[in-house]
Amino acid sequence: MTKIFETPLYPYRRSADQDARTPVRHPVVVIGAGPVGMAAAIDLARHDVPVVILDDNDKVSYGSRAICFAKRPLEILDRLGCGEPMVRKGVTWNTGKVFFGDEETYRFNLLPESGHKRPAFINLQQYHFEAYMVQRIRELQEEGRPIEIRGRNAVSALAEHDDHVRLEIDTPEGPYNIEAEWLIACDGAGSSTRRMLGLDFVGKVFEDNFLIADVIMEADFPPERWFWFDPPFNRGQSALLHKQPDNLWRIDFQIGWNIDREEELKEENIRRRLHAMLGEDAKFELEWTSIYTFQCRRMESFRKGRVLFAGDAAHQVSPFGARGANSGLQDTDNLAWKLRLVMEGKAPESLLDSYSSERIHGADENILNSTRSTEFITPKSEISRIFRDAVLDLAREHEFARPLVNSGRLSVPCTYDGSPLNGPDCPELPRRTRPGSPAPDAPIANGWLLDRLGDRFQLLVFAVNAPERLEDGGIEVETIRLDPDASPELRERYLGEADGAVYLMRPDQHVAARWRHFDEAAVIAALRKATGRE
Amino acid sequence: MTSLNTRPNIDGPDDFYAELLALHEGLSKAESDALNARLILILANHIGDRDVLREAMQAAARAGEKPASNG
Numbered sequence: 001m002t003k004i005f006e007t008p009l010y011p012y013r014r015s016a017d018q019d020a021r022t023p024v025r026h027p028v029v030v031i032g033a034g035p036v037g038m039a040a041a042i043d044l045a046r047h048d049v050p051v052v053i054l055d056d057n058d059k060v061s062y063g064s065r066a067i068c069f070a071k072r073p074l075e076i077l078d079r080l081g082c083g084e085p086m087v088r089k090g091v092t093w094n095t096g097k098v099f100f101g102d103e104e105t106y107r108f109n110l111l112p113e114s115g116h117k118r119p120a121f122i123n124l125q126q127y128h129f130e131a132y133m134v135q136r137i138r139e140l141q142e143e144g145r146p147i148e149i150r151g152r153n154a155v156s157a158l159a160e161h162d163d164h165v166r167l168e169i170d171t172p173e174g175p176y177n178i179e180a181e182w183l184i185a186c187d188g189a190g191s192s193t194r195r196m197l198g199l200d201f202v203g204k205v206f207e208d209n210f211l212i213a214d215v216i217m218e219a220d221f222p223p224e225r226w227f228w229f230d231p232p233f234n235r236g237q238s239a240l241l242h243k244q245p246d247n248l249w250r251i252d253f254q255i256g257w258n259i260d261r262e263e264e265l266k267e268e269n270i271r272r273r274l275h276a277m278l279g280e281d282a283k284f285e286l287e288w289t290s291i292y293t294f295q296c297r298r299m300e301s302f303r304k305g306r307v308l309f310a311g312d313a314a315h316q317v318s319p320f321g322a323r324g325a326n327s328g329l330q331d332t333d334n335l336a337w338k339l340r341l342v343m344e345g346k347a348p349e350s351l352l353d354s355y356s357s358e359r360i361h362g363a364d365e366n367i368l369n370s371t372r373s374t375e376f377i378t379p380k381s382e383i384s385r386i387f388r389d390a391v392l393d394l395a396r397e398h399e400f401a402r403p404l405v406n407s408g409r410l411s412v413p414c415t416y417d418g419s420p421l422n423g424p425d426c427p428e429l430p431r432r433t434r435p436g437s438p439a440p441d442a443p444i445a446n447g448w449l450l451d452r453l454g455d456r457f458q459l460l461v462f463a464v465n466a467p468e469r470l471e472d473g474g475i476e477v478e479t480i481r482l483d484p485d486a487s488p489e490l491r492e493r494y495l496g497e498a499d500g501a502v503y504l505m506r507p508d509q510h511v512a513a514r515w516r517h518f519d520e521a522a523v524i525a526a527l528r529k530a531t532g533r534e
Numbered sequence: 535m536t537s538l539n540t541r542p543n544i545d546g547p548d549d550f551y552a553e554l555l556a557l558h559e560g561l562s563k564a565e566s567d568a569l570n571a572r573l574i575l576i577l578a579n580h581i582g583d584r585d586v587l588r589e590a591m592q593a594a595a596r597a598g599e600k601p602a603s604n605g
């Protein structure tokens with residue numbers, strides 16, 4: 001049986017563009033068919049913005065990469081129409097165990113908050129994730145949406161012009177050129193777009209290596225996240241065990257900085273490590289093994305003229321906390337509606353600068369969190385290790401020390417506090433839904449709040465009077481009336497003690513502004529602010 | 535807002551000091567360092583107030599600075 005990651009999913013086909021006399025111009029070109037590039041393209045095509053994705057490969061991602069997908073990205077995927085199969089296939093987990101030395105120090109339950117359609121996390125191999133996205137692209141094509149994916153199309157040169165970017169593309173049948181009015185660079189951590197435009201990517205490399213093995217085995221470990229500090233089978237280092245679908249297990253060993261890579265990657269050595277961990281008679285097969293070093297860095301700005309950077313191309317974090325793909329999906333969630341308004345002439349180009357500033361805010365939060373986790377997992381000085389071990393020693397007996405244990409702070413979305421797009425707040429209303437926040441889900445009559453939100457501006461109206469719809473400068477605002485008592489979670493998250501409220505929601509399901517009462521002039525002013533028109 | 539109390543506050547200072555040293559008796563340097571770290575964490579949690587903790591950290595750092603030579 002050919003495995004999913006060996007099958008070409010978008011094999012090279014000659015495009016009419018290759019035979020055109022003058023380069024064909026496209027409204028949007030996306031470079032890279034990773035999770036982030038595909039999400040960007042799907043989001044735009046759903047709104048009939050024509051988009052071409054170029055990838056130098058023709059298969060899903062190779063090797064051990066993302067496994068943990070968090071609630072917010074799952075909500076974004078629901079909006080894109082591909083969350084359901086992923087959640088169905090994925091492994092849902094809630095329990096984490098922390099081991100220090102020979103013993104279990106404590107266990108925690110993520111205690112998922114009630115009243116959300118999606119779980120806190122699922123584990124799913126990145127190759128499955130990408131295959132579902134390709135499937136979604138095929139569905140959109142069948143519906144006649146303007147989306148195209150070109151395999152084995154490697155972008156080799158770029159030239160920036162006032163109203164477009166010219167791309168040179170290498171294919172198995174030789175090079176050709178196209179033009180893009182807007183270019184979204186999702187070409188990963190080694191982004192050649194970044195390099196071709198001479199942009200910096202500075203940050204910090206962690207001087208450590210991680211051996212990552214994806215192991216197929218029939219084991220009766222529960223679907224939990226197990227994390228070891230200084231285990232007997234990997235002294236002085238850390239290790240992680242996590243379940244994926246199809247009896248696949250992700251195992252990470254921290255192995256230190258000065259290693260002999262080739263030696264470490266020999267199958268017999270990897271097997272020796274795994275037997276020390278899983279027991280001498282454990283039976284398993286290796287699906288992948290690789291050694292990674294990790295880094296944290298980001299670009300100075302995620303926009304350069306007509307080129308927008310998203311995902312690993314724009315920022316990179318160490319994987320503790322599962323923030324890579326998760327934050328990349330939040331980039332495209334933020335970008336797609338803004339680009340659409342700019343392309344329709346309904347918002348000024350400067351709206352795209354808010355994409356950069358809002359997502360830099362998110363990237364910095366992710367970098368901070370993952371840097372701190374890395375410091376805890378791999379202490380860089382003697383005193384750092386002393387405190388780390390003190391925390392772990394205390395955690396066994398003392399509850400107070402457990403929140404200090406940092407084996408990765410799992411990805412949560414950021415709130416765009418201080419964003420230039422934020423309108424007025426109303427301090428009487430709950431803090432978690434302040435302007436800039438992603439809307440928390442809640443049960444409503446016949447379903448879930450988030451299934452009703454997104455893709456356009458909306459006014460959430462709780463027990464006050466407001467018109468059916470509003471419009472300003474060609475931008476429509478749809479009114480959604482909600483019964484505050486539809487569920488206790490809805491009330492608690494959106495009203496608190498107040499009896500009524502009005503929320504202006506952005507197309508990415510973030511709160512733009514909110515009030516206790518409806519005031520048309522105030523809503524219109526906030527709409528202008530949220531679209532960069534003031 | 536409470537602030538860091540830097541006036542004498544410990545009843546029986548000599549006894550307390552002796553107890554602190556006794557705790558470290560017979561420990562290697564590494565064991566003592568570990569014990570100090572645990573103690574700091576326990577005390578810090580008891581105080582809890584981030585402003586007070588910050589003041590305490592600054593006071594500890596300042597007291598270790600070399601006095602400026604004057605003249």
Ligand SMILES: Cc1cc2nc3c(=O)[nH]c(=O)nc-3n(C[C@H](O)[C@H](O)[C@H](O)COP(=O)(O)OP(=O)(O)OC[C@H]3O[C@@H](n4cnc5c(N)ncnc54)[C@H](O)[C@@H]3O)c2cc1C
Pocket residue numbers: 031032033034035036037054055056057061064065066067068069126153154155156186187188189191192193212292310311312313319321322323324325326327328
């Ligand atoms: C061990 C490990 C564990 C991880 N765990 C997690 C996790 O649990 N959760 C999580 O969210 N993230 C995790 N990540 C991070 C995650 O894998 C990345 O953040 C994610 O793949 C980034 O997606 P992307 O689309 O931005 O880039 P990529 O997936 O790197 O895709 C870039 C694409 O661009 C193409 N490309 C590059 N150059 C060109 C060119 N010149 N022309 C055409 N195409 C080009 C490439 O072929 C590729 O398909 C992990 C990463 C690693 C290594």
